[in-house]
Amino acid sequence: MNTEVVAATPLLPLIIYFVAIVFTTAFMLGGAYFLGQKHHAKAADEPFESGIVATGDVHIRFSVRFYLLAIFFVIFDMESVFLFAWSVALKESGWLGFIEALIFITVLIATLIYLAAIGALDWRTSRQRVVTPHKLR
Known part of the structure; x- marks a missing residue:
């Protein structure tokens, strides 16, 4: 040959x-x-x-919240890249890799809950957050 x-x-x-x-x-x-x-x-x-x-x-002039949202998007987007790489190597990583990915996803969910709790994902202004009595009905 x-x-x-x-x-x-x-x-x-x-x-x-x-x-x-x-x-x-x-x-x-x-x-x-x-x-x-x-x-x-x-x-x-x-x-x-x-x-x-x-x-x-x-x-x-844009509000700083636009940039915060962009940073959150980039962070969560990069985390999805890591999860994609993990899913490609799922057979090679075994149960230990599965548990590590489960911990990673748990941290992601906890971070998202924390961001929502501190109001980082709330776009309303302080004036819009005030609840007036006529809106309660």
Whole structure:
């Protein structure tokens, strides 16, 4: 058996995949170029506007709660990545891995309960939190 053919065999799927990706990308970009609209408005060349004339100031002040929610999302998203990796290696980890994942999920749930208890997930302002008597009925 030829050793050059044996050494090149594992690369064949990778080469086919790379060619398919390049072809798909070229097809999508070419299709968008030929089938897309051909207008040249003044605002079309401005970044992030897509042809819509910009109004107002871009420096809008956001509440810090937006950033807290984004941080919570990133944290819980990364934890789901860890759980996905655990689920892939479920057979290899055995019961010990299952117990470790159960502890991990318990900590996640406890953290979520704590965040809800301290009001970190509550978006209402202090004025909105006040319950008026007519709303109790």
